Amino acid sequence: MKTVAVVGTFDTKGKEFQFVQSILQGLGVNTLMIHSGVFEPMFVPDISNQDIAQAVHEDMNDIARQKDRARATEVLARGLEVLIPKLYKEGKFDGVLSFGGSGGTSIVTPGMRALPIGVPKMMVSTVASGNVSQYVGTSDIMMYPSIVDVAGLNTISIKIFTNAALAMAGMVKHEIPEQEVEKKPLIAATMFGVTTPCVDQARAYLEAQGYEVIVFHATGAGGKTMEKLIESHYFDGVLDLTTTEWCDELVGGVLNAGPHRLEAAGRAGVPQVVSVGAIDMVNFGPYDTVPAKFQGRNLYKHNPTITLMRTTAEENGQLGKIIAEKLNNASSKTALMLPLKGVSALDAEGQPFYGAEEDRMLFDTLRQHIDATKVELIEADTHINDEAFALQAAKKLVELMQA
Structure with missing residues (x-):
């Protein structure tokens, strides 16, 4: 069974990510839930923010106590840049999906860029309709405009989140056979x-x-x-x-x-x-x-x-x-x-x-x-x-x- 890594801030947007998780699982796709927020998540993830910080020899508890948003963002971005390709090489997931504003986009996309070309990677973002070169770089990240802020479930966001989950499920479940x-x-x-x-x-x-x-x-x-x-x-x-x-x-x-x-x-x-x-x-x-x-x-x-x-x-x-x-x-x-x-x-x-x-x-x-x-x-x-x-x-x- 295929697996999608779902990465995001489960401390502030837990219900949005659980909604996406339920869609993927309903389609027969496993999820690897990776918490990239600073504080305690609303549910227990598969990969914690402490795991992310430790990938670059940092302590998330110390960072949370400092209440320095810039430093927290920098550490989490560096950590995901190391951890996401490592997890992929270990066969833990087949594609990666995330949702966020400018901060969440900046945290997750470095890890996406570190993946090989061809690995499905989608960032649903409030900044996706502007100049996204700093987020995409030379990779094949799909930037999907969230239309509304990634903050709660409503008539518009439910449709966007659902479409993103359906697209990701389709990408990981349907591949051209190697031969x-x-x-x-x-x-x-x-x-x-x-x-x-x-x-x-x-x-x-x-x-x-x-x-x-x-x-x-x-x-x-x-x-x-x-x-x-x-x-x-x-x-x-x-x-x-x-x-x-x-x-x-x-x-x-x-x-x-x-x-x-x-x-x-x-x-x-x-x-x-x-x-x-x-x-x-x-x-x-x-x-x-x-x-x-x-x-x-x-x-x-x-x-x-x-x-x-x-x-x-x-x-x-x-x-x-x-x-x-x-x-x-x-x-x-x-x-x-x-x-x-x-x-x-x-x-x-x-x-x-x-x-x-x-x-x-x-x-x-x-x-x-x-x-x-x-x-x-x-x-x-x-x-x-x-x-x-x-x-x-x-x-x-x-x-x-x-x-």
Whole structure:
């Protein structure tokens, strides 16, 4: 029988969690009740708050006496981050469900994020309709808006809690049998709208060779997620053709992936083919949200919610140094491919971001700073979206993986 870990503050919201427990048990799903509140619960849980605190060598009784909400929240969050994945590895539950406000969400989601991708994890929260990146991170947590405060049972909350319990029961009880999933070597690839033709052609070739290609949209979250999965040894190879997130990190765009982008494959020893796809652009929101300091730059309305800005020659020089530094530190087999006729659909003759001078600065900087003893530098007299470039990149990755 499947089991759902139900995590929450049983001291203040005990009847809400007992309601959810009764629904799950009525559906033939066991529950593992984990109390993440500060004080004594309304019923006896399977895992106490003292168990959570002890996971990080703290005493919940001392914390309760201090009446310091910030410290209590911090300890419980750290404890669950250790305890939840430990309980999962021990086979104690198959999915995890929680309900809460901003405090409860902050306490439980670190533990959810520590679980493997694919383990059902749902957070019913009062903050689920806003920016939830701080809670979800690079995980697959499902954030479900509670609509009303998680405080009592009423006409609306009963429906929300019931739907959440039904969804969780469905996820843990219905799985694709392991034997029905064909196992293939996995390749991670990065793509943007303006590099889609390249990645699609490369993917078609790789799939024909027996690989499975997992594509990540280079929107900040995509790059972060890919890097995390690479570190977790999901992939046999990386086709990182779209490294545009570094433009946003350097210049201040909205789709940056942080300062550690382009590091994971090198650290994990995973063969990688890297290129400079969409290094010609920085991303902002709607046109009127572009910072005033960038007025007068080459701006392009990609769609009503995204405005692109052409990178300058100076910025391309800085980007070249960053990319070279990241790749030179790699311990894996690495190739860097330069598409000399343009790095995106907008960087081609006659297109809004065509910039021979900007591209030349990027390529020259990379030529100057790449350590040829560690990184194979390949120059292709093609555009990044040309079929010849895509196939050359795909074949090079296969060569590196099979070497």
